[in-house]
Amino acid sequence: MATAENMFREAALLQLTATCWQVDKKLPQALLADVGNVEFLRGRKLLLPPDSLARIKQVIGKARNYLRKIALPFPIIGCVLVSRKLIPEVQETLKKLEWEYNSMVEDFVRWYPETVQEARASLGELFNECDYPPREQIEKRFRFHWRYIVIGPSVSRVLPPSMYKEEVQKFQSLMEQARQEAIAALRGEFVNLVDNLTDKLRGSDDGKPKKLREAAVENLRWFLDNFSNRNLFEDEQLSELVERCRSVISDTRASTIRTNSLVKENLHNQMLELLDAVDASFEDLPRRKLRLAA
Numbered sequence: 001m002a003t004a005e006n007m008f009r010e011a012a013l014l015q016l017t018a019t020c021w022q023v024d025k026k027l028p029q030a031l032l033a034d035v036g037n038v039e040f041l042r043g044r045k046l047l048l049p050p051d052s053l054a055r056i057k058q059v060i061g062k063a064r065n066y067l068r069k070i071a072l073p074f075p076i077i078g079c080v081l082v083s084r085k086l087i088p089e090v091q092e093t094l095k096k097l098e099w100e101y102n103s104m105v106e107d108f109v110r111w112y113p114e115t116v117q118e119a120r121a122s123l124g125e126l127f128n129e130c131d132y133p134p135r136e137q138i139e140k141r142f143r144f145h146w147r148y149i150v151i152g153p154s155v156s157r158v159l160p161p162s163m164y165k166e167e168v169q170k171f172q173s174l175m176e177q178a179r180q181e182a183i184a185a186l187r188g189e190f191v192n193l194v195d196n197l198t199d200k201l202r203g204s205d206d207g208k209p210k211k212l213r214e215a216a217v218e219n220l221r222w223f224l225d226n227f228s229n230r231n232l233f234e235d236e237q238l239s240e241l242v243e244r245c246r247s248v249i250s251d252t253r254a255s256t257i258r259t260n261s262l263v264k265e266n267l268h269n270q271m272l273e274l275l276d277a278v279d280a281s282f283e284d285l286p287r288r289k290l291r292l293a294a
Contacts, residue, residue: 007179013079014081014147018063019060019141063101071090189223194278200212214253252267
């Protein structure tokens with residue numbers, strides 16, 4: 001079990017840096033003054049067509065969403081907590097995304113001069129050559145890399161003993177905050193997934209059935225399958241509910257639910273019972289936005 005004292009024996013801090021050149025720029029105040037009162041104008045111009053960097057931004061979003069899904073939050077901006085058991089998978093996935101990112105950047109750089117000429121024709125008088133770095137420098141505006149950060153109190157040769165003791169206490173408070181945030185994140189994710197599936201299983205207010213897609217079942221199943229590796233702080237309450245949920249949706253497919261009304265009704269009733277158990281167990285969680293009727 002990971003605690004504030006041994007957290008980094010079971011997990012590592014990961015920091016992802018993924019950047020993309022910003023292709024919008026604020027218009028000069030002098031130009032805005034010609035249009036009207038600058039106090040009420042906040043004009044910006046696009047340096048390139050909006051879709052010119054879309055694929056690069058999609059890879060960045062894919063990487064961040066992946067880490068948000070598989071890792072746990074940590075109270076240092078830009079960092080997430082990754083279970084030691086999941087590091088090989090995270091490494092492999094990020095390397096694939098890094099290759100995809102670099103490939104997209106190479107394509108962008110290849111077509112960059114032509115795209116700039118298109119911008120010149122589109123912007124007219126607003127075009128400014130100084131807004132566009134030379135082709136040999138533009139690649140430096142893109143970065144995709146990650147690192148594992150080692151932190152923790154150690155014997156300091158710089159801080160006096162009284163200050164070092166204070167820093168140790170701050171570190172311990174930070175680790176306790178990380179523990180609380182990690183537990184809350186897993187609980188919230190579980191509740192949202194169960195909530196979503198239960199909502200899809202019930203009929204809508206107009207009597208028509210809601211669309212049940214395979215993702216509603218598979219997303220919950222993915223959470224259940226990966227829960228043991230992500231449950232660093234051994235949340236026993238959540239573990240019991242996860243096992244109960246696992247038994248409920250075992251071998252259940254969306255296609256079967258859609259075609260068999262008895263299976264759907266039975267699953268809906270069991271999920272409602274599970275939600276009641278969630279409410280009883282997690283009194284400290286915010287109430288669910290959806291109140292589901294039987």
